[in-house]
Amino acid sequence: MRKKSPENVDDAITEISAIIGEDKVSVKEVDLVSYSHDYWLINLNWLLKGEVPALPNAVVWPETSDDVRKVIKVCYEHKVPLYPYGGGSGVLGGTIPESGGIVIDLKRMRRLQIDEENLILEAETGVNGYYLENYLNKKGYTMGHIPQSLYPSTLGGWIGTKATGQFSTKYSGIEDMILGLEVVIPPSTLLQFKPFPRSATGPDLKKIFIGSEGTLGIITKAWLKIWPYPEKRVLLSYVSDTLEDALDSVKRILWRGARPAVVRIYDIIETKRHFYTIDEAYGKIVTVIIIEGDSDIVNVEQRIVESEFKGKKLGEGPVEHWLQTRFIVKEASEFAPLGVVFDTIEVAVDWTNSMELYNRVVRAMNSVKGTLFTSAHASHFYPQGVCFYFTFAGVPPRGKTAYEYYKEVWDSAMKATIESKGTISHHHGIGRHRALWLKEELGDAFKLLEAIKQVLDEKDIMNPNNMGL
Numbered sequence: 096m097r098k099k100s101p102e103n104v105d106d107a108i109t110e111i112s113a114i115i116g117e118d119k120v121s122v123k124e125v126d127l128v129s130y131s132h133d134y135w136l137i138n139l140n141w142l143l144k145g146e147v148p149a150l151p152n153a154v155v156w157p158e159t160s161d162d163v164r165k166v167i168k169v170c171y172e173h174k175v176p177l178y179p180y181g182g183g184s185g186v187l188g189g190t191i192p193e194s195g196g197i198v199i200d201l202k203r204m205r206r207l208q209i210d211e212e213n214l215i216l217e218a219e220t221g222v223n224g225y226y227l228e229n230y231l232n233k234k235g236y237t238m239g240h241i242p243q244s245l246y247p248s249t250l251g252g253w254i255g256t257k258a259t260g261q262f263s264t265k266y267s268g269i270e271d272m273i274l275g276l277e278v279v280i281p282p283s284t285l286l287q288f289k290p291f292p293r294s295a296t297g298p299d300l301k302k303i304f305i306g307s308e309g310t311l312g313i314i315t316k317a318w319l320k321i322w323p324y325p326e327k328r329v330l331l332s333y334v335s336d337t338l339e340d341a342l343d344s345v346k347r348i349l350w351r352g353a354r355p356a357v358v359r360i361y362d363i364i365e366t367k368r369h370f371y372t373i374d375e376a377y378g379k380i381v382t383v384i385i386i387e388g389d390s391d392i393v394n395v396e397q398r399i400v401e402s403e404f405k406g407k408k409l410g411e412g413p414v415e416h417w418l419q420t421r422f423i424v425k426e427a428s429e430f431a432p433l434g435v436v437f438d439t440i441e442v443a444v445d446w447t448n449s450m451e452l453y454n455r456v457v458r459a460m461n462s463v464k465g466t467l468f469t470s471a472h473a474s475h476f477y478p479q480g481v482c483f484y485f486t487f488a489g490v491p492p493r494g495k496t497a498y499e500y501y502k503e504v505w506d507s508a509m510k511a512t513i514e515s516k517g518t519i520s521h522h523h524g525i526g527r528h529r530a531l532w533l534k535e536e537l538g539d540a541f542k543l544l545e546a547i548k549q550v551l552d553e554k555d556i557m558n559p560n561n562m563g564l
């Protein structure tokens with residue numbers, strides 16, 4: 096993927112070192128290799144063959160918004176590409192320094208402050224996800240944003256990719272938690288969108304940066320909604336005969352106004368994988384549910400769930416199992432050395448088309464030669480629809496590279512999603528890998544995105560080519 100180094104990059108690195116300090120800049124090979132990729136899973140297959148997708152020319156670690164402004168200014172003047180980097184846990188190649196240049200890792204920017212009178216957290220965006228949530232928990236609060244990548248990801252990456260956590264059915268995605276933002280855009284302008292409970296001051300311009308994946312500017316600070324730490328938690332689980340029954344139950348629960356924090360419905364294959372010790376779940380569908388918050392509200396929500404769920408109650412065990420294993424993702428790294436290609440694909444769709452999408456996507460992915468299995472669970476829920484999270488594994492057939500097989504599976508899944516009236520991404524975002532299909536989903540609106548990019552980043556230094564921009 097790597098093209099030749101940008102002209103003037105050495106001058107830019109020298110200037111940046113002089114302005115923000117040499118201790119915040121590295122050109123060491125070990126650092127360049129570490130920042131050559133993110134967690135896009137096909138990278139694993141490449142890395143095992145000793146290949147990296149692209150190397151940056153330098154890595155910088157700013158400590159303040161002012162450092163960020165200075166770095167952007169130098170890059171702008173020398174027209175050197177700049178790649179914002181949080182935890183590198185993105186799964187679509189979003190931080191790959193494709194055109195060379197400088198990776199800017201925000202992790203040293205991690206100051207936090209709670210405004211307890213207004214339930215607002217002011218946070219620098221390099222803060223690690225686990226650190227942030229743990230800090231809040233110790234003071235009696237939660238943000239409710241618990242992605243499976245809580246440990247390796249950062250606030251900046253969450254906002255950059257428009258992430259969502261496992262507890263989103265109650266607390267929502269990151270986009271609805273943000274009250275205010277601070278962003279640095281080229282040439283070196285610091286924009287501040289102040290935090291208000293709500294504001295009718297024209298279009299909500301800060302939203303342009305949520306999900307912009309480092310292509311428009313660098314998000315340096317955010318003001319976020321927080322909540323008192325839940326007083327009560329209830330764990331419920333069910334086994335249903337069919338996926339339709341389980342989906343329908345959750346729809347009715349949400350329509351009645353209950354908002355369990357976690358709801359996950361596993362299809363037959365994933366039920367076998369995760370709950371193989373439960374005899375009565377064999378060949379069926381397991382759903383795990385967590386309700387949390389103020390005790391009185393939790394009690395009412397529990398009554399609603401128990402009266403609406405079509406299926407047999409299984410008790411707390413499956414939910415406890417889920418809580419214990421929810422951050423374990425070892426399959427991916429176990430499969431790659433065996434020559435197996437493995438990945439996950441998350442999409443969303445309304446209730447009307449939900450079963451059609453599930454069936455079509457599974458069929459499409461299984462029909463690609465080499466696929467060993469495709470499975471799914473429904474992981475995030477709304478009164479209007481649902482997110483399906485598909486997993487596939489396969490061995491590239493003779494004559495095909497790992498990437499060719501991988502791309503064929505992805506193409507088939509994206510096509511089936513669009514044909515079933517779904518959106519191609521629910522929360523992982525676009526990165527480099529999904530760019531092609533973004534154009535297809537947005538149609539003419541993609542031109543608007545290009546126009547915004549052109550205005551904000553006229554020299555195209557911000558994460559060039561990411562999202563197809």
Ligand SMILES: Cc1cc2nc3c(=O)[nH]c(=O)nc-3n(C[C@H](O)[C@H](O)[C@H](O)COP(=O)(O)OP(=O)(O)OC[C@H]3O[C@@H](n4cnc5c(N)ncnc54)[C@H](O)[C@@H]3O)c2cc1C
Binds near residue numbers: 179220261312558
């Ligand atoms: C095991 C695993 C589980 C995952 N589970 C979830 C999940 O439950 N929910 C979910 O939503 N995602 C999940 N992901 C995907 C990934 O963790 C998220 O996309 C996460 O938000 C990325 O955060 P990061 O800090 O690692 O970002 P990075 O990977 O460093 O960057 C991601 C993108 O954001 C941009 N970016 C980073 N920081 C900034 C900034 N300060 N300003 C502007 N742009 C910036 C980068 O340029 C890049 O384009 C998972 C990934 C893995 C590997």
